[in-house]
Amino acid sequence: MTAPTPAALLGRMVEEVFNEPDAERRAAVVAEVFAEDVVFTDPGAVVTGRVALEAAITGLLAQGPGFVFSPAGPFRGVGGLGSRPWRLGPPGGDPVLAGLDVVEVVDGRIARLWTMLDG
Template sequence: MNDIVTRYLDTWNATDEATLTELLASHWSESPVYVDPLADAEGREAIGATIQAVQAQFPGFVFSQVGSVDSHHRQTRFQWGLGPAGEEPVVIGFDVVVVDADDRIQDVRGFLDKVPA
């Protein structure tokens, strides 16, 4: 399931629209859902718009894995950080990702653990 986390973070880090669209088409199900305290998006297009909005709010920041991945059945949970590359994350969150039968991302439930004031 570490591959799922890598594909997920690659999607969030894709700043080129064509690359983002390709990652969503390749690694996300036909009708994915993403929910966190600040967003509720259904479908690849809405999730792509959510990702672009976060990138606009935090220009130059990247998502990285923080800690280990815990998985069972078709779900995995992990902590991520958002900040300048190679530096301490400014934002830290925790996501649970559920994949479909084809191992594509189907459902994401996100939580924010550390948010700047």
């Protein structure tokens, strides 16, 4: 079986984790997509581990109920590194936030995730 690519993992991360309102379904995908000791860095914090990542995502989702993340450009990557720009906002509406996610994939899972915000 071939290990998932950074592009595939980024796609699942957005659709099945950051856009998933159900905490149980989100946790199941986090366990599949992220390394146990994942490190997530954004402008507000650095968290380590799946449990801390899930808590951070739950907090982010609570700030914009009903908002969705959508790709804002093509995937770019090399080897185990990948990035994709994104937008956040109401479905079909103007974005309220935009940024770039960068991932490092190790052994078929996201080991590190950096989120950079535009502006």
